[in-house]
Amino acid sequence: MTPEALERGTRWLASVGLRPTRQRLSLASLLVGDGQHRHVTAEGLHAATLDACEKVSLATVYNTLRAFSDAGLMQEVTVDGTRSYFDTRVDDHPHFYFEDEGALTDAAKAELSIASLPTPPEGYEVAKVDVVVRLRKKG
Amino acid sequence: MTPEALERGTRWLASVGLRPTRQRLSLASLLVGDGQHRHVTAEGLHAATLDACEKVSLATVYNTLRAFSDAGLMQEVTVDGTRSYFDTRVDDHPHFYFEDEGALTDAAKAELSIASLPTPPEGYEVAKVDVVVRLRKKG
DNA sequence: GTATATGCAAACCGTTTGCATGGCT
DNA sequence: AGCCATGCAAACGGTTTGCATATAC
Numbered sequence: 001m002t003p004e005a006l007e008r009g010t011r012w013l014a015s016v017g018l019r020p021t022r023q024r025l026s027l028a029s030l031l032v033g034d035g036q037h038r039h040v041t042a043e044g045l046h047a048a049t050l051d052a053c054e055k056v057s058l059a060t061v062y063n064t065l066r067a068f069s070d071a072g073l074m075q076e077v078t079v080d081g082t083r084s085y086f087d088t089r090v091d092d093h094p095h096f097y098f099e100d101e102g103a104l105t106d107a108a109k110a111e112l113s114i115a116s117l118p119t120p121p122e123g124y125e126v127a128k129v130d131v132v133v134r135l136r137k138k139g
Numbered sequence: 140m141t142p143e144a145l146e147r148g149t150r151w152l153a154s155v156g157l158r159p160t161r162q163r164l165s166l167a168s169l170l171v172g173d174g175q176h177r178h179v180t181a182e183g184l185h186a187a188t189l190d191a192c193e194k195v196s197l198a199t200v201y202n203t204l205r206a207f208s209d210a211g212l213m214q215e216v217t218v219d220g221t222r223s224y225f226d227t228r229v230d231d232h233p234h235f236y237f238e239d240e241g242a243l244t245d246a247a248k249a250e251l252s253i254a255s256l257p258t259p260p261e262g263y264e265v266a267k268v269d270v271v272v273r274l275r276k277k278g
Numbered sequence: 279g280t281a282t283a284t285g286c287a288a289a290c291c292g293t294t295t296g297c298a299t300g301g302c303t
Numbered sequence: 304a305g306c307c308a309t310g311c312a313a314a315c316g317g318t319t320t321g322c323a324t325a326t327a328c
Contacts, residue, residue, distance in 0.1 A: 014293060019327055042318080057285045062318060064283090078220050081292095083317070094257055099266060107257035115254040117272065118233055118246035124274040127238060130218075132269055133256065135263040160303055160308060182294080197311045200294060203308090219319095222292070 001026070001052065005033025015069040026054040031074075037089040039077070039104040040065075046087075054075050079104055081131050094131040107133055140165070140191065144172025155210040158210070165193040166203050169215075176228040178243040179204075184225075218243055218271050233270040246272055 001009075009028030013020050030048050031038050040048075052128045056064075065086045068074045077085045079097045079106055085104050087095075094107040112131060140148075148167030152159050170177050173217040179187070185200045195203075204225045207213045216224045218236045224243050226234075251270060259265055272273050 001224075004259070019282070021326070023284070057162075059286075059319080060284055065319095066319090067283095076220075078217055081217050081220060081223050084220050095146065096257070096259070098263070111255055111257040113254035115252035116250055118235070118250040120235070120274050123277050124235075124237070125277045126272055127275040129266065129270065130275040133259070133265055134267040134269065135259050136266040138264045139264055158307070160301070162309070198294080198311075199309055202295095205294090206308095 001033060001054075003027040005029040007037065008032050012073060016073055018067065018071055018073075021059050023056045024064055026052070027061065027068075031068075031088050037087065037106060038108075039054055039085055039087050039095075041085055043083075077104060078130070092123045092128055092135060097132050097134050099134055099136055105129075140168040140172060140193075144168040147171050147174065151212060155212055157206065157210055157212075162199050163203055164196045165191070165195055165245060166200065166207075170207075170227050176226065176245055178224055178226050178234075178245075180222045180224055182222075217269070231267055233272060236271050236273050238273055238275055246270075 003028070006025060006029050009018055009025050009032060009083075009089065012028050012032050013024055018024060024059050026049055027045065030045065030052065031040070042058065042062045042065055046056065048060050049056045049061070065074065065084075069076055069086060072090060074086045074088055075090045077095060078086060079095065080102065083102070087104075087106075089106060091109075093109040094108045094112045096105045114129070115120075117126070145164060145168050148164050148171060149159055150169050151167050152163055157163060161162055165188055166184065169184065169191065170179070181197065181201045181204055184204070185195065185197050188200070196268045204213065204223075208215055208225060211229060213225045214229045216226050216234060218224060218234065219241065222241075226243075226245075228245060230248075231252045232248040235246045236242075236245045237244075253268070253270075256265070258266065
């Protein structure tokens, strides 16, 4: 992990008051170390720590992704019943889901324009609108 | 199960050539017996069979929901990582998800107007656009 | 020193499956 | 008769948890 990635991870944790433990710094650096947004599964992130020669138990990856989400650093995205995806971008925005690869990416928010939305039933308000554009290989 | 519900269930199965076994007729009648669309989980539908004094094993409910979906009679809707929902309405339409109750309903398709959609990456095409309006109790 | 985080293994829970039995055509 | 569906219990896979140990403040 580069010094810059580490610093970004450190600031990221500090911004919400999470203790900068070794494991959290490893995960944070992998997630926001280059300033790009990431979409990870617990298994995938755990594999990434091994690639980076860092040691974090799988249980801690699960607990930490949950902690990051609870702290508002990430959001869980539900696109596939069998796995949880976590996104470092926390605003309400559309996603591409590549059905064959099981990969998730951001879609350009500016390209999505919802002219009208179904009216919520009496007594309810819209918490969030999830838009998932499911893709398949062309041809 | 009323004669009419049974008949609707029977026609529903026949329309895709699925064998009308006792268990499938029970489930089909509960699902489409009154001509309304339903959104069920396996557990929920299983509970409904017990309420109706019909006996279908939970495994068969799972297998049958899968069979109905494979046959195109239902579609799986992913809104909550912990459970699978199945919808008797099979066209592409928006849903309301009541986060507190864990309930899923159809939203009026006519009320949703998407003026523009993010452009798929080169080599991919849109298979389906899932729109889930997540609701919370107002106030 | 105290509260909190980590790691391991076991528990968990919704879902799927193997296999023997029973039912539809 | 032959193929397919059902039921049970066991397997499964992703996720969570209990508890002892280690770490941040």
